[in-house]
Amino acid sequence: xxxxxxxxxxxxxxxxxxxxxxxxxxxxxxxxxxxxxxxxxxxxxxxxxxxxxxxxxxxxxxxxxxxxxxxxxxxxxxxxxxxxxxxxxxxxxxxxxxxxxxxxxxxxxxxxxxxxxxxxxxxxxxxxxxxxxxxxxxxxxxxxxxxxxxxxxxxxxxxxxxxxxxxxxxxxxxxxxxxxxxxxxxxxxxxxxxxxxxxxxxxxxxxxxxxxxxxxxxxxxxxxxxxxxxxxxxxxxxxxxxxxxxxxxxxxxxxxxxxxxxxxxxxxxxxxxxxxxxxxxxxxxxxxxxxxxxxxxxxxxxxxx
Numbered sequence: 640x641x642x643x644x645x646x647x648x649x650x651x652x653x654x655x656x657x658x659x660x661x662x663x664x665x666x667x668x669x670x671x672x673x674x675x676x677x678x679x680x681x682x683x684x685x686x687x688x689x690x691x692x693x694x695x696x697x698x699x700x701x702x703x704x705x706x707x708x709x710x711x712x713x714x715x716x717x718x719x720x721x722x723x724x725x726x727x728x729x730x731x732x733x734x735x736x737x738x739x740x741x742x743x744x745x746x747x748x749x750x751x752x753x754x755x756x757x758x759x760x761x762x763x764x765x766x767x768x769x770x771x772x773x774x775x776x777x778x779x780x781x782x783x784x785x786x787x788x789x790x791x792x793x794x795x796x797x798x799x800x801x802x803x804x805x806x807x808x809x810x811x812x813x814x815x816x817x818x819x820x821x822x823x824x825x826x827x828x829x830x831x832x833x834x835x836x837x838x839x840x841x842x843x844x845x846x847x848x849x850x851x852x853x854x855x856x857x858x859x860x861x862x863x864x865x866x867x868x869x870x871x872x873x874x875x876x877x878x879x880x881x882x883x884x885x886x887x888x889x890x891x892x893x894x895x896x897x898x899x900x901x902x903x904x905x906x907x908x909x910x911x912x913x914x915x916x917x918x919x920x921x922x923x924x925x926x927x928x929x930x931x932x933x934x935x936x937x938x939x940x941x942x943x944x
Contacts, residue, residue: 650695651688653677655723658697660770661712662720664754665732666739666747669708674755675770678762692716701739709748711739749873750775750797750819752914757801760917767802773817774798779857781839783846793836798866813936814866819910820883822875827883830870831890834926837868838900868903869923869935873910880909888929902926906935 653676660675661667667675673685689710692698697716700708711734712720721731754773761768777798780790797817804810816837820830844854858865870887872880884907891897891905905926912922918935925933933939 650691654688654692655720656770657685657688658692658712658716658720659723661698661710662717662731663771663774664747664751665734665775666709666711666744667751668703668748669710671748671751671755672710675758678759699736699739701736701744703744709739709744745874746796746819746821747775749821749871749910750817752910753817753819753871754797754799756913757799757918760919761801763917764804764919766804768800772800777816779840779843779861781836781843793833793840799869812863814862814864815869815935816866818868818870820870820872822872822879822883827886828890830883830887831894834868834887834891834903834905835894835896835900838896838903841865841903842900865903868905870905870907871910871913872907877909877911884924885929888924888926891926904937906933906937908935 656676657672660672669682669686669689672689673680673682677685677688689698689700689708693700695715696713697719698710699713700710703709714733717731717733750773757768758770758772760766775797776794778792778794781793782791784790795816796819799815799817801813801815802810803813818830818833840858842856843858844856847853872883875883887907907924907926908922912920916922921932921934921939923933923935923937925931925937931939
């Protein structure tokens with residue numbers, strides 16, 4: 640009896656979830672897909688599932704340095720996900736091989752590493768944060784349209800949502816704007832100005848109509864509370880990242896816009912620390928108290944003890 644062709648073999652139950660993650664997050668490594676969907680199995684199982692999807696032309700891959708596979712959907716794979724039902728991330732983004740190998744590859748993979756660090760922490764603590772819990776490139780206006788001049792936007796690299804469940808069953812929803820800083824070309828001044836743009840978002844309201852009440856800030860129609868800003872530094876020497884944090888903080892604190900805009904909660908962390916120690920370790924530098932390392936919720940180790 641001859642073996643069944645690979646494309647005729649039934650797909651494992653985990654396969655649709657892998658496709659859905661690729662649809663939402665665009666580009667994921669084998670290790671990332673394993674961490675999201677098969678953490679209790681050997682990574683070889685994730686590879687076998689991906690091979691079945693590749694044989695059916697639902698996914699494709701490129702080889703990164705070190706022969707690490709980076710996976711993405713084909714048009715057929717995106718069709719399969721959309722046929723299955725509505726997605727948390729409805730925007731269809733199907734990369735080409737050139738895009739998957741291009742300059743945005745490292746950025747996308749790093750943003751997904753941030754999300755996965757929170758997924759792992761939620762698993763350990765029995766909180767809720769899964770493959771659908773971060774969305775890429777979330778944009779909001781911070782100025783109105785003026786004639787032919789379009790509204791100015793602030794665009795987050797991602798928005799992360801985390802549902803914390805306390806021992807008594809109480810739940811708390813946390814959301815974070817994620818800004819990934821790889822130090823490639825953006826000076827510290829531009830990073831500090833990005834904080835100001837998020838502050839403008841906190842207070843921006845659409846123009847009022849004569850005779851009507853002043854509208855509330857626009858963000859209130861999307862969020863229960865204003866998300867904090869988390870700046871994650873990656874792909875730089877550790878000393879340079881800490882220097883960059885200090886320079887950005889100095890520029891932020893001296894920004895004259897703070898006098899009339901106020902400020903927002905901002906914290907910094909390196910991607911290496913986040914992925915190796917997790918978000919509940921005191922590895923974050925808060926803009927409000929930069930001398931005291933805290934966890935992602937602003938608690939110091941002394942407070943936790």
